[in-house]
Amino acid sequence: ETGVTQTPRHLVMGMTNKKSLKCEQHLGHNAMYWYKQSAKKPLELMFVYSLEERVENNSVPSRFSPECPNSSHLFLHLHTLQPEDSALYLCASSQTTGPRETQYFGPGTRLLVL
Amino acid sequence: GQQVMQIPQYQHVQEGEDFTTYCNSSTTLSNIQWYKQRPGGHPVFLIQLVKSGEVKKQKRLTFQFGEAKKNSSLHITATQTTDVGTYFCAVGGSYIPTFGRGTSLIVHP
Numbered sequence: 639e640t641g642v643t644q645t646p647r648h649l650v651m652g653m654t655n656k657k658s659l660k661c662e663q664h665l666g667h668n669a670m671y672w673y674k675q676s677a678k679k680p681l682e683l684m685f686v687y688s689l690e691e692r693v694e695n696n697s698v699p700s701r702f703s704p705e706c707p708n709s710s711h712l713f714l715h716l717h718t719l720q721p722e723d724s725a726l727y728l729c730a731s732s733q734t735t736g737p738r739e740t741q742y743f744g745p746g747t748r749l750l751v752l
Numbered sequence: 753g754q755q756v757m758q759i760p761q762y763q764h765v766q767e768g769e770d771f772t773t774y775c776n777s778s779t780t781l782s783n784i785q786w787y788k789q790r791p792g793g794h795p796v797f798l799i800q801l802v803k804s805g806e807v808k809k810q811k812r813l814t815f816q817f818g819e820a821k822k823n824s825s826l827h828i829t830a831t832q833t834t835d836v837g838t839y840f841c842a843v844g845g846s847y848i849p850t851f852g853r854g855t856s857l858i859v860h861p
Contacts, residue, residue, distance in 0.1 A: 671848075680853040681795070681840070694847070728794055737844025738783050738802070743794040 641665045642744035644729050650750045651719065659714040659747045661729030667742070669735045670712040672704060675746070676725035687712060688735045719751045755779075756843045758852030766860050771828040773855035775841035782844040784824045786815060789854070790837040798826075831859050
């Protein structure tokens with residue numbers, strides 16, 4: 639499945655580093671999402687973009703900064719993260735936003751913050 | 753957003769045994785989706801149910817939507833080691849689907 643790609647697949651960073659996660663979808667979708675998945679919590683929705691505009695931000699700390707330059711690309715900029723931010727970060731896309739829209743997930747970036 | 757409870761959290765079975773996971777909501781749902789995430793993988797869409805009492809099958813998997821549209825189940829007949837993974841339900845909220853906590857299925861050969 640190569641509809642949604644994410645880079646890097648693995649990332650180790652210190653708490654003072656700045657890094658960015660990249661997501662690209664090749665499905666012609668108009669909505670893109672960032673999720674956080676950690677061992678002890680369910681899938682946590684972080685951000686939703688529809689037609690390149692942020693439509694939802696689920697009380698995510700400001701050390702996570704999303705960017706959606708066009709409908710095919712989504713970034714998550716990371717700075718001064720904490721060890722508890724270590725998790726699998728999943729990007730997803732759907733045709734549009736809506737409760738019945740199927741979400742297509744990328745392979746994820748596994749992040750370790752030291 | 754919509755709240756959904758998914759049970760059990762974990763299920764160990766011997767290969768060949770059946771498996772069922774349930775999603776329950778206190779409110780009427782517009783729809784429910786099911787996803788599977790293999791170990792080390794990402795969630796992959798399986799199916800969507802929309803109609804009251806709807807039943808859909810995919811080979812050994814049977815998906816059911818309750819008559820009151822407040823619950824759903826996924827049943828796997830005669831599990832195989834390839835069924836290992838976490839099964840999530842996602843319920844239709846006002847805006848985007850809300851995911852349950854998932855049921856992790858462990859199949860012992």
